[in-house]
Amino acid sequence: METTQLLKGVLDLAVLAVLADDDGYGYDVVRRLRDTGLDEVGEASVYGTLRRLFQAGALTSYVVPSDEGPHRKYYGLNETGRERLTQFTATWRSFADVLDRLTKEVA
Amino acid sequence: MTATTTDLPPEAIPYLEAVRTRLAVVPVDERDELLDDVSAQLREVQAESPVPLRERLGPPNRYAAELMSSAGYEMPAATSAATASVTTRLRRWWATSDLAQSLRRTIPQVAPGWWVLRPFLIAAGVLAFVGGARLADEPPSQFMALLAGAIGVTTSIRWGRSSRRAPDRVLTIAALVGILVAYNAMQALPRYEFVNSGLDWAEPGLHHDDGTPISNIYAYDVEGNPVTVFLYDQDGRPIDQLADPLEPGRIVDTEYELDSSGQPMLNLFPRRVVGVGPGTNGMTESTVAPPAADIPATTTTSTATPTTTVPPTASPG
Numbered sequence: 001m002e003t004t005q006l007l008k009g010v011l012d013l014a015v016l017a018v019l020a021d022d023d024g025y026g027y028d029v030v031r032r033l034r035d036t037g038l039d040e041v042g043e044a045s046v047y048g049t050l051r052r053l054f055q056a057g058a059l060t061s062y063v064v065p066s067d068e069g070p071h072r073k074y075y076g077l078n079e080t081g082r083e084r085l086t087q088f089t090a091t092w093r094s095f096a097d098v099l100d101r102l103t104k105e106v107a
Numbered sequence: 108m109t110a111t112t113t114d115l116p117p118e119a120i121p122y123l124e125a126v127r128t129r130l131a132v133v134p135v136d137e138r139d140e141l142l143d144d145v146s147a148q149l150r151e152v153q154a155e156s157p158v159p160l161r162e163r164l165g166p167p168n169r170y171a172a173e174l175m176s177s178a179g180y181e182m183p184a185a186t187s188a189a190t191a192s193v194t195t196r197l198r199r200w201w202a203t204s205d206l207a208q209s210l211r212r213t214i215p216q217v218a219p220g221w222w223v224l225r226p227f228l229i230a231a232g233v234l235a236f237v238g239g240a241r242l243a244d245e246p247p248s249q250f251m252a253l254l255a256g257a258i259g260v261t262t263s264i265r266w267g268r269s270s271r272r273a274p275d276r277v278l279t280i281a282a283l284v285g286i287l288v289a290y291n292a293m294q295a296l297p298r299y300e301f302v303n304s305g306l307d308w309a310e311p312g313l314h315h316d317d318g319t320p321i322s323n324i325y326a327y328d329v330e331g332n333p334v335t336v337f338l339y340d341q342d343g344r345p346i347d348q349l350a351d352p353l354e355p356g357r358i359v360d361t362e363y364e365l366d367s368s369g370q371p372m373l374n375l376f377p378r379r380v381v382g383v384g385p386g387t388n389g390m391t392e393s394t395v396a397p398p399a400a401d402i403p404a405t406t407t408t409s410t411a412t413p414t415t416t417v418p419p420t421a422s423p424g
Contacts, residue, residue, distance in 0.1 A: 011177065026144040027151045043152075044170045047144045048177025051137065055179075070150075073143060 007041060013092055014038060015049050016077065016085040019059070023076035026050060050075050058084050119149040122160045125167030126174070133180055134202040141174060222267035225282040226259030232285020235292035312350030320350030322361075323395075324376040331402050338374050347373035352395070357384030359395060 007014075018024065018032050030046045053059045058081035063071045077085065115123065123146055130138045152163055164170050175181075201207045266274040313321035326336045338346040352359045359382040363371030380395040 008177075025147065027148045030148075042173050043148055043164065044145075044173035045177040047141060047148070048174045048179070050144065051141055052177065052179045055137070070147070072147060 007038065007045075010092065011041070011045060011049050012053065013085070013088045014041075015046065015053065016058070016081060016088065019075060019077045020082065020085055023074050025064075025072040025074050029075070053081070056080075115146055115150060116153045119146070119153055119160060122164075122167055123149060126171045129168050129171035130175065131203060132199060133175065133178075135205065135208045137178075138203070141178065145170075145174070218267060219264070221279075222264045223260055225263045225278050226256070228282040228285040228289075229278070230255075230259065230285070232281070232288040235285075235289040312348050313346075314350065320353070322350045322352035323378050323380060324349070325397050325400055326376060327400065327402050329405050333377075333397065336376050337372070338376055345374035349378075352378075352380045354380075354382050354384070354395065357382040359383075 014033055015029060018029050018036075021032075024032065026047050027043070029050065030041065030043050033041050033046065050059065054061055054075065058078065059075045060078045061073060061075050063073050065071045123142065126145060127138070127142055130141065133141065149160065152160065156163070161167075263278055266278055269275065315321065324336075324338065326334050328334050340346055352361060359380050362379045362381055363373060364375055364379070366372050377397065382393060382395055
């Protein structure tokens with residue numbers, strides 16, 4: 001349960017980071033997130049996040065026709081997206097630092 | 108652009124449809140984009156494993172809820188269509204229906220025409236409001252009118268194209284108000300109606316407003332005594348163009364008194380109208396009787412003297 005809550009907050013960052021690596025289509029992004037260890041992430045959440053980031057102007061989107069089936073819609077980072085990723089990463093780092101310090105005594 | 112269902116495996120189609128219905132509050136264009144992604148995923152998921160979609164992805168409404176919340180939309184939840192207020196439903200319809208979508212596509216195409224038309228509507232409204240009469244007294248020169256028109260149209264177009272919505276909205280509202288005001292003013296104008304009482308063609312001669320012809324004039328002095336008069340208008344012209352007399356069942360004709368040089372006095376009233384028609388002893392000729400006239404009672408005891416004296420021998424033609 002906690003993971004889901006945390007995930008909601010950082011899914012944007014995770015998706016941006018994955019796309020910074022390489023452009024991807026919806027299900028592709030899901031797979032890459034899961035492969036890296038976020039196996040709790042739901043497909044619907046990823047798609048919604050992709051659309052929201054696109055609406056916010058952080059992503060580009062293009063369609064790639066494929067021979068073995070229908071087209072695929074790819075997403076990629078644009079300038080705004082890269083900036084957002086940088087800022088978000090910095091925020092995350094400082095946040096993680098604070099949490100680390102707070103929990104130093106715990107375990 | 109609707110999500111392609113053509114190459115979906117058959118089991119996936121109802122799932123996609125179920126998700127689609129639950130995305131009802133999402134604007135159509137966005138909804139299609141989301142469903143595009145979803146259908147692509149359904150295809151891949153089905154290809155990956157035979158596990159049914161519901162197990163694999165969860166029930167459609169949970170999927171849709173997750174989709175909506177991560178995409179930043181509020182779930183309608185308890186606000187069912189029936190309980191939503193009128194404005195909410197209207198807004199929802201505007202955002203989601205296909206008709207609204209095609210309307211939205213058409214509006215940008217007609218917008219430039221509207222921008223040009225607006226200033227004239229506003230001007231019409233303003234004119235109607237201040238009363239056209241004022242402008243009739245001192246009509247603006249053609250140059251001023253052209254200048255005002257050019258400024259108005261340019262401003263309207265510029266504001267229509269600018270990214271700031273407020274000035275554009277103000278102009279549109281002003282134009283709509285202008286239409287209302289001008290329409291209202293037109294309704295209030297005195298109507299010059301051509302009332303027809305069966306006499307549509309241009310009947311010569313005097314008529315009442317309701318179309319009844321006037322074929323004779325009976326005059327009485329202020330004490331109620333019938334008098335014979337010559338009538339002239341404000342310019343001194345004789346009033347002699349009356350309608351032809353009509354009597355049901357009789358042939359009537361006007362007999363004019365002759366002046367000293369033998370000319371008929373057409374503006375001497377009351378005229379003598381003689382009729383021929385069936386009577387008690389076959390065809391009889393008789394003068395048309397004066398009508399009953401409701402003469403108002405006056406308190407003046409002295410007779411009013413006419414201020415314009417016109418010689419009785421003024422040419423009656």
